[in-house]
Amino acid sequence: MIPKTNTNSQLITIERHILDSERKLPEATGDLTNLLYDIALAGKIITNHTNKAGLAEILGDTGRTNVQGEVVQQLDEIANQIIFRLNDHTGRLAVMVSEENPDILPIPEKYKTGRYVLSFDPLDGSSNIDYNVSIGTIFAIHKRLDEDDTGPGAVEDCLQKGRDIVAAGYILYGSSTMMIYSAGAGVNGFTLDPQIGEFLLSHPNIQIPQKPKYFSANLGYKKQWCLGAQKFSEWLQGEEGGPQNLSLRYIGSMVADFHRTLLSGGIFYYPVDTTNPDKPRGKLRLIYELNPLAFLMEQAGGAASDGEQPVLDLKPAHLHERAPVFMGNKELVQQAEKYLAQYG
Numbered sequence: 001m002i003p004k005t006n007t008n009s010q011l012i013t014i015e016r017h018i019l020d021s022e023r024k025l026p027e028a029t030g031d032l033t034n035l036l037y038d039i040a041l042a043g044k045i046i047t048n049h050t051n052k053a054g055l056a057e058i059l060g061d062t063g064r065t066n067v068q069g070e071v072v073q074q075l076d077e078i079a080n081q082i083i084f085r086l087n088d089h090t091g092r093l094a095v096m097v098s099e100e101n102p103d104i105l106p107i108p109e110k111y112k113t114g115r116y117v118l119s120f121d122p123l124d125g126s127s128n129i130d131y132n133v134s135i136g137t138i139f140a141i142h143k144r145l146d147e148d149d150t151g152p153g154a155v156e157d158c159l160q161k162g163r164d165i166v167a168a169g170y171i172l173y174g175s176s177t178m179m180i181y182s183a184g185a186g187v188n189g190f191t192l193d194p195q196i197g198e199f200l201l202s203h204p205n206i207q208i209p210q211k212p213k214y215f216s217a218n219l220g221y222k223k224q225w226c227l228g229a230q231k232f233s234e235w236l237q238g239e240e241g242g243p244q245n246l247s248l249r250y251i252g253s254m255v256a257d258f259h260r261t262l263l264s265g266g267i268f269y270y271p272v273d274t275t276n277p278d279k280p281r282g283k284l285r286l287i288y289e290l291n292p293l294a295f296l297m298e299q300a301g302g303a304a305s306d307g308e309q310p311v312l313d314l315k316p317a318h319l320h321e322r323a324p325v326f327m328g329n330k331e332l333v334q335q336a337e338k339y340l341a342q343y344g
């Protein structure tokens with residue numbers, strides 16, 4: 001007997017979706033498709049590890065030995081290595097760069113290099129791991145600056161603007177694992193079915209809802225923020241004619257706060273802490289965190305700004321550059337820019 005299903009809904013795996021999108025591009029070589037698929041695979045392997053994160057062996061400090069006398073690794077280091085090792089030998093990448101490493105990650109000499117550059121934060125929100133709160137992997141893909149170059153990639157290849165991203169996305173390890181990505185033609189979301197080990201299309205063509213529902217920021221630091229960000233927060237809470245009905249949500253994992261903002265509408269922001277001279281440009285990292293998510297937000301009809309200009313137009317001067325961020329519904333981001341311009 002044929003099982004009762006909604007015959008209008010197709011089951012589309014991420015592999016099929018990526019392949020179908022590629023077929024629409026006559027110049028595509030398949031490299032980007034395979035690269036995205038390898039990232040999805042990394043997400044499945046990391047899911048396996050995060051699901052076991054409550055077990056002592058994984059939660060121990062790096063360098064400590066467990067009862068078997070093995071050196072224990074932290075989950076963010078494990079995720080970092082999984083992504084690197086899945087991608088170092090495929091011939092698709094010229095170079096990689098990770099939030100976990102101070103310098104670029106060259107492709108080992110024994111392997112061929114390729115046309116693409118992969119930037120990633122292997123496990124964003126890692127301070128939340130011990131509390132069983134959602135964390136995620138964030139990534140962006142650029143073409144190398146000189147596509148005909150067959151030598152190793154260089155730091156300049158990694159210092160490109162977000163505006164030149166070819167594809168970006170994140171994998172969210174939450175109550176289920178989801179992968180959200182865009183290759184420049186809209187944003188699509190896939191949920192991992194753990195029984196069959198496949199990401200299935202669950203959120204086609206994501207657009208940020210017009211009516212914002214939540215705002216999201218660490219208001220615990222409000223007094224340390226610049227006056228513009230403080231005034232903007234008060235406006236969000238209904239002062240000076242601001243919205244009367246926005247709810248506050250803050251997880252402290254940017255990838256999870258972003259995901260909720262994308263699906264529900266609203267704004268996520270992380271301004272500059274004026275009392276922290278070590279971080280004059282805020283906390284979040286432009287290359288690994290802000291650019292990929294800003295790319296998705298713009299693709300979904302929203303906006304992302306550092307308070308003055310679109311995040312995607314910022315040119316990183318160094319690999320671990322930070323920037324303040326305001327991302328979500330366009331009119332809320334514009335309002336943030338207005339307050340920052342007015343009060344500084």
Ligand code: AHM
Pocket residue numbers: 121123124125126127218252253254255270283
């Ligand atoms: P991480 O890369 O060390 O995990 O730090 C980044 C995280 C973001 O996910 C999150 O938005 C932010 O730090 C939270 O910071 P805070 O605790 O200052 O609110």
Ligand code: MG
Pocket residue numbers: 099121123124125289
């Ligand atoms: Mg991070």
